[in-house]
Amino acid sequence: MNITTFISKRTLVPGLITLILLLLLVTSPLYAPAYTLILLTVIFMYIILTVSWVIFSGPTGYMSLAPAAFFGVGIYTAAILGSKLPLLIVVCIGGLFSVCLALLVGALTLRLRGIYFAIFTFGLVMLIAHLLLFWELHVTGTRGRFVIAVDHTTVYYVMLGILVILLLTALFIRHSKFGLALQSIGENEDAAAHTGINVTLVKVITFAISAFFIGAAGAIMATRWTYIDPFIAFNPLFSFMPVLMAIFGGMGQLYGPIIGAVIFAYLEEFLITRFPYYYMLIFGVILVFAILYMPNGIVGLIQKWRKGGQAGEDAGT
Amino acid sequence: MILKILDVFICGLLLGGIYALIAVGLSLQYGVARVLNISHGEFIMLGAFGTWSLYTMFGINPLISLVICGPVLFVVGFFLHKTLFKSLLKSSASIGAFEGSSLLACFGLLFIIQNIAITSWGADIKGYSYLSVPVNLGGAIFAANRLVTLAFAVGIGIAFYLFLARTRLGKAIRAAAQDPAAAGLMGVDINHVLALCFGFGALMAGFAGVLMSMCYPIKATMGLEYTMIAIIVVVLGGLGSIPGSFIGGFILGIIGSIVSYIEPSLSLAAYYVIFILLLLVKPTGIMGK
Numbered sequence: 001m002n003i004t005t006f007i008s009k010r011t012l013v014p015g016l017i018t019l020i021l022l023l024l025l026v027t028s029p030l031y032a033p034a035y036t037l038i039l040l041t042v043i044f045m046y047i048i049l050t051v052s053w054v055i056f057s058g059p060t061g062y063m064s065l066a067p068a069a070f071f072g073v074g075i076y077t078a079a080i081l082g083s084k085l086p087l088l089i090v091v092c093i094g095g096l097f098s099v100c101l102a103l104l105v106g107a108l109t110l111r112l113r114g115i116y117f118a119i120f121t122f123g124l125v126m127l128i129a130h131l132l133l134f135w136e137l138h139v140t141g142t143r144g145r146f147v148i149a150v151d152h153t154t155v156y157y158v159m160l161g162i163l164v165i166l167l168l169t170a171l172f173i174r175h176s177k178f179g180l181a182l183q184s185i186g187e188n189e190d191a192a193a194h195t196g197i198n199v200t201l202v203k204v205i206t207f208a209i210s211a212f213f214i215g216a217a218g219a220i221m222a223t224r225w226t227y228i229d230p231f232i233a234f235n236p237l238f239s240f241m242p243v244l245m246a247i248f249g250g251m252g253q254l255y256g257p258i259i260g261a262v263i264f265a266y267l268e269e270f271l272i273t274r275f276p277y278y279y280m281l282i283f284g285v286i287l288v289f290a291i292l293y294m295p296n297g298i299v300g301l302i303q304k305w306r307k308g309g310q311a312g313e314d315a316g317t
Numbered sequence: 318m319i320l321k322i323l324d325v326f327i328c329g330l331l332l333g334g335i336y337a338l339i340a341v342g343l344s345l346q347y348g349v350a351r352v353l354n355i356s357h358g359e360f361i362m363l364g365a366f367g368t369w370s371l372y373t374m375f376g377i378n379p380l381i382s383l384v385i386c387g388p389v390l391f392v393v394g395f396f397l398h399k400t401l402f403k404s405l406l407k408s409s410a411s412i413g414a415f416e417g418s419s420l421l422a423c424f425g426l427l428f429i430i431q432n433i434a435i436t437s438w439g440a441d442i443k444g445y446s447y448l449s450v451p452v453n454l455g456g457a458i459f460a461a462n463r464l465v466t467l468a469f470a471v472g473i474g475i476a477f478y479l480f481l482a483r484t485r486l487g488k489a490i491r492a493a494a495q496d497p498a499a500a501g502l503m504g505v506d507i508n509h510v511l512a513l514c515f516g517f518g519a520l521m522a523g524f525a526g527v528l529m530s531m532c533y534p535i536k537a538t539m540g541l542e543y544t545m546i547a548i549i550v551v552v553l554g555g556l557g558s559i560p561g562s563f564i565g566g567f568i569l570g571i572i573g574s575i576v577s578y579i580e581p582s583l584s585l586a587a588y589y590v591i592f593i594l595l596l597l598v599k600p601t602g603i604m605g606k
Binding site for chain 2: 061063108109112115116118119120122123124126127130131133134137138236240243244247277278280281283284285287288291292295
């Protein structure tokens with residue numbers, strides 16, 4: 001097998017599969033039932049959260065628990081501006097507000113390492129939720145807000161659009177020098193700084209990029225929920241879910257977090273409808289076993305299986 | 318005015334006593350066993366509901382529950398470390414990887430314990446009345462149960478400190494906290510000591526839960542809030558420092574009491590502000606090196 005056919009085969013097959021999948025997804029509102037569209041929207045949302053989280057936390061190794069903060073900022077943007085501006089602009093502004101928060105937090109805290117960063121970002125989510133609740137109760141005199149509802153086909157398309165742009169961005173970052181710089185920060189931050197990488201700048205920019213997509217997803221998702229309050233918008237579960245999904249899927253490859261998000265989102269839907277009272281319990285058990293027996297996630301399993309197959313072939317020839 | 322200040326101050330001490338116990342427990346689990354136990358608060362909740370059940374069903378005195386719930390939770394924590402965290406420790410490449418994966422495993426535990434509690438005790442607020450007779454203390458009036466709680470919290474804290482400082486096992490725990498590898502080389506059975514530390518952490522949480530149920534209303538979802546408070550206190554006192562956690566608990570309790578005197582709904586927000594400022598200014602804490 002020569003090199004050219006090897007390369008074209010490697011990119012052609014996944015490329016074709018992606019294209020067919022994309023065509024199916026774009027045309028699905030024409031024939032799929034409404035329930036499928038709504039389920040797909042939720043799955044897209046989880047993929048966006050997870051892949052955005054992996055863009056930053058995957059290569060650098062900084063465990064961010066801030067997604068819920070960015071998500072909540074997007075949701076509140078939609079709640080406040082939803083009735084005044086066109087939908088797409090609201091979604092973009094939701095993303096941009098998240099970017100502002102990420103720049104502020106990133107510049108302040110990205111020098112905290114290890115577990116401190118995780119705790120700090122989690123504290124941030126709770127702080128925003130509590131301050132917002134205080135503000136709502138004492139200043140505006142409300143508790144929750146209503147969000148202008150949008151029909152589910154539009155929500156579906158906007159979510160799909162964000163997802164496609166996010167995946168292209170993620171691919172671009174992975175294959176650029178910027179991605180290489182990120183990777184080297186994760187391997188050894190001091191060494192990366194010594195090779196001339198502006199470590200803080202690279203980290204803050206990546207943090208902001210990941211925040212943009214999470215905020216945008218929050219803004220569009222809010223239109224489906226129609227009623228929100230500080231603890232719905234800043235639910236810490238939206239910080240934990242991306243982490244769990246990414247680890248469950250495996251972070252070595254881009255498709256890992258996607259597979260993890262799809263499986264978890266479907267599992268959540270399945271468990272909530274079948275076992276509404278035991279859903280979180282079953283979820284916890286699956287989580288503990290996934291961490292115990294699949295430390296490298298589904299990608300780890302696939303790679304192990306592939307390696308096993310290849311070793312068999314080599315032995316055969 | 319002076320009476321009001323005294324009132325707020327003593328309320329803070331009462332709150333601080335419980336915070337200190339919780340934080341000492343988490344400090345053992347994170348400072349020594351390297352498990353950032355997000356499910357710490359669930360053990361507090363279990364202690365509180367265990368006491369509630371024993372009191373309302375069998376009429377057992379909450380102070381006797383202390384020696385029932387505490388040891389049971391100790392055994393649970395001990396075996397959790399012997400099984401779950403030990404195998405995670407074995408399969409992790411570095412201590413950083415272990416911290417990450419054990420944090421996620423604790424999230425799993427949190428979901429499991431919390432939902433077992435909700436299905437068995439329901440999600441609504443519960444409470445009982447024990448020793449709620451008023452006591453006059455220099456003009457300010459307190460319920461007797463709060464004073465008993467404070468006395469027990471301080472007593473347990475001092476007893477545990479003496480245990481760490483004076484006994485052979487305490488020495489082994491302190492050695493494991495400083496340098497696990499070297500302690501292992503000196504003949505300390507390190508896995509056993511780490512499991513004991515995790516168990517002691519659960520024991521402290523259980524004690525705190527029992528004492529808390531005597532003064533405050535309890536509910537099945539209260540765990541995470543106390544876990545966050547414990548994390549804040551541990552960082553405030555300095556990671557791995559038992560006296561630091563104890564002092565930090567009282568400091569946070571008094572601050573909480575002052576803030577809730579001014580504006581009750583902001584006390585949690587105030588904790589987070591202190592925490593975030595602390596991480597930015599002095600992440601090693603007051604007793605950290």
